[in-house]
Amino acid sequence: MALSQGDLLRSQKKLDERGKQNLERARQKAEKERLVAERAAARQAAREEEARQKRLAQLAAEEEERRQHAEEVEANLGVFFRAELVAVPAPESIAADKGIKRAADKILLPPSAGASLMSQDAYKNGPMFFQLTNAAGNRTHAGLLEFSAAEGFVALPRKVICSLWGPDATEEHCVGRLRVAYRRLPKGERAVFQPRSASFQQEVGEDIRGVLEGALLQHSCLTRGDWLAVPHGGQRYDLRICDLHPEAAVSVIDTDLEAEINPSIETEERIREEYEAATRRAAEAALAAAAAVAEAEAEAAAQEEERLRREALRRAKEAALPAEPSPGAAEPCAACLFRFPDGSRHSRRFPLDSPLQLLFDFVDSKGASGMLPGRYSLVTQYPRRVFLPSLAEAGAEAAAAERQLTLHSAGLTGPREVLFLEQQHQLQQQPGIGDAAGGGS
Structure with missing residues (x-):
């Protein structure tokens, strides 16, 4: 059966796609093999670098060991001895039985240590001393009592035990391995x-x-x-x-x-505690002083704010006052003299039909000796009459009545009226405006 042109094209297309897939799989395989090889090479390089660093560290440690050895040999005049020995308590009777002086800090070493030291003529350097270091890093020095300890052990007197494990240490604390090294010590000054x-x-x-x-x-x-x-x-x-x-x-x-x-x-601990207590007291006093200063500053700021508010109120009252009638004005007027508690005096002419509240506004415009509006009354002396200011909290009818009260209706019609300022708390038992309007007390 003959294939058509379309069948040939489809077959060719399938072959091309299969070829591309094979190429892609080959590429991915090669990439994977490359990555695996790179990782293996990186691991090998890391191992080689780690080994190199270990070799360098070992060489450095060996060099440091040689340097320390040389320094010790030089400091000890040619003698070198190091050993790791198990610590055990030394019997106190050994030195006492032999009558040895200065035995409180002398240790017992094994015979092998004696052989090593004697072979180096360590006795020529004078008394033998040893540096002892425990696992915690605590270090002390001791003299030599004798070479009679068991091999692998070092016997310690109580003083050396306390120096390595603390002043309250006992024989039970004398455990573990110690690093013991020969040391030539200078004479103390x-x-x-x-x-x-x-x-x-x-x-x-x-x-x-x-x-x-x-x-x-x-x-x-x-x-x-x-x-x-x-x-x-x-x-x-x-x-x-x-x-x-x-x-x-x-x-x-x-x-x-x-x-x-x-x-x-x-x-020293008592002095430190007293110092810390004094420091705490000083800090508390400083905090209290700072709080007092802050409170004083806040109070001063509040006072200044209150002063500015009063000054603004005074200026507002002063600006709202109507013009004072001239002495030759045709309208009937009353001349009022106000005596303030601070001793100051202020006078002004008011038309008789002016509301009584205008007197209070005038007094407020002059500062009212520091008294707030509504907190004082105006009082005549002979006969005594008391005039109260309009109260914002009063009822609508009472407030309207007070606004309608004029100098004429209040009886302030004399050619010269003298009024005093009195604080409200002084007038709780005094007659009110209604009594004042009646003309007497």
């Missing part, structure tokens, strides 16, 4: 001590020098930060070693040590 309790100076008194010298005779070396146990009168006093010269660890054998006693830790 000056030491600064600080009692733990304030009772040390109080109980020892003037004999501090003798008591301290007796305690130091039981030790061979001192380390900055250590605790020194000082016995006296059946009590034990702990003194912290605050400072040493010429270095942070010194020998106290055959040396004239200058000692200084600082105020006790207990006293």
Whole structure:
């Protein structure tokens, strides 16, 4: 059967599409293989870089170790000894039985340590001292009692235990491994001590020098930060070693040590508490003073605001006043003299048909000696008559009646009327406008 032109075109189109799909799959596969290869190369480069960094760190550590070794050998005049040993308490009877002095801070090392040190002629450097460091990083120094500890162990006296684990430490705290290193120490020149309790100076008194010298005779070396146990009168006093010269660890054998006693830790804590309390009181006082200043400023601002409001009211009243009649005016007038509580006087002519409230407006325009509108009354002396201002809170009928009250109807028709200002609270028992209009009190 012969194929038509259309069938050939469709077949060709399918072949082209299948070819494109194959090409796309091949491209995606190649891209995936490229990405996998790049990731593998990156991982390999990272491993190589990590290995290189480890080698560099190891080389640096080895170089640092060589440098420290050289420094230690030089500082120790050719002697080098380091070991990691298990700490155990030392029996106190060993030094006592042998009559050894300065045994309070001397340790026992194993025979292998003695062999290593003797082979380096360490004894030629004088008394042997060792730096001890526990797992917490606490560090102290100690002298040597003898090489009789079990192999792998170091035996510590109570003073060394307290220096490594705290002044209240017991034999139970003496656990774990210690780094022990030989150290040649300079002779001490000056030491600064600080009692733990304030009772040390109080109980020892003037004999501090003798008591301290007796305690130091039981030790061979001192380390900055250590605790020194000082016995006296059946009590034990702990003194912290605050400072040493010429270095942070010194020998106290055959040396004239200058000692200084600082105020006790207990006293410093009390002084610090008193200072903190005084600081709190000062801060509270400062806050109270700031609050008082803020309150005074707020009050002053309120007063200034009130003054400006009153001044604005006074000016408004002054601007609203009608013109004063001239002395030769034809309309009947009353001359009124107002005596203010502050001693000032003000006078003005008013037409007799003027509302009584106009007198109050005039007084308000002059400041009314600081009294607010509506808070004072006008009073004549002989006969006594009391005139009240119009009240905004009064009822409509009462307010209308007050507005209709004129100088003539109020009886202020004399050629010269003298009126006084009185505050409202002074007039609670006085007759009102109706009584005033009647002409007397």
